[in-house]
Amino acid sequence: MNVRLELTYKTPKGTETTFSSEEMRAKKALLLAEDLEKTGRMKNIMFIDNHENRWNLKELRKQMEEIKTEPHNVTIYFDGGFDLKTNKSGLGCAIYYEQNNKSYRLRKNAIVEELETNNEAEYAALHLGLQELELLGVHHLPVTFIGDSQVVINQLKEDWPCYEEELAKWADRIESHVSQLGIDAEYKLVSRKGNKEADQLASQALKEIEITSTSEVKA
Known part of the structure; x- marks a missing residue:
């Protein structure tokens, strides 16, 4: 906070x-x-x-x-990938947080079929992270969302306009969820190299390798 x-x-x-x-x-x-x-x-x-x-x-x-005693100092790395051949999307997120004076990392991915573009997959990956935050019980705290999608980060920061109807729906959905949880969201853009963990999770999802894990991060 x-x-x-x-x-x-x-x-x-x-x-x-x-x-x-x-x-x-x-x-x-x-x-x-x-x-x-x-x-x-x-x-x-x-x-x-x-x-x-x-x-x-x-x-x-x-x-x-x-x-x-609650999850806090939360940072989410997210990434989404879209496979044109299969029309499937891989979503990945890595959530870092502190609780009871310990540091943790939650890794989660998913494969979905209803999306049509890579940008939609990026938005969906961020939304996956939000869903995991809700399950963790994170609310009314600052949260940093980090991704390598210029479209998603700049649109959510309102630096870029959102003309595409489907992306506008995703942005509204995310802003509504953020508001519902009382989260003070900060969006940061990084290079693909700086987002390799979430990228790997998204790639594993496309290969139908399911990842759901939480582990303590040692200093």
Whole structure:
């Protein structure tokens, strides 16, 4: 979870002013706030997320303790491939997250027959990742979606218009699902090389090699 700090500073002679920080991870914001509090000159310390939800120091500590037991710090790599010969699509996603002070990786792929283009397969792969997030119980948290499809990433970021009816339907479906889960979505474009894990999962799906696994990631 990302928040910004808002606080009031008071000089020894009583002059006051209010400061607001840049956005940062809640854990870092807590450490800074606790250190600033020791000076005895800070008051009205508040933490605000990008949905304008507000917590004081005690409330955010409690919130962070609760988050520890749930999946958080979530990143999804997704990729889709379309085979013109078979008219089948392979979808792949790799989800990295933290829970109970441990790091995990979930790998999932699927083969589908109802799609008609590679771009649709890319959207469907991202949607597969969203479905897995819902099964994990991820909600009301920031999530980073990483893929190598310029079309999908730029359309979801609203940097590119979406003229194709089928792709517009996929974009609407994803935005609706993201909203339903209360997710603060960030979309990042990487090279194909930077997305090789999801690409491999999509390729395995086209070969009808089914992958569903969750494993702990050692530091």
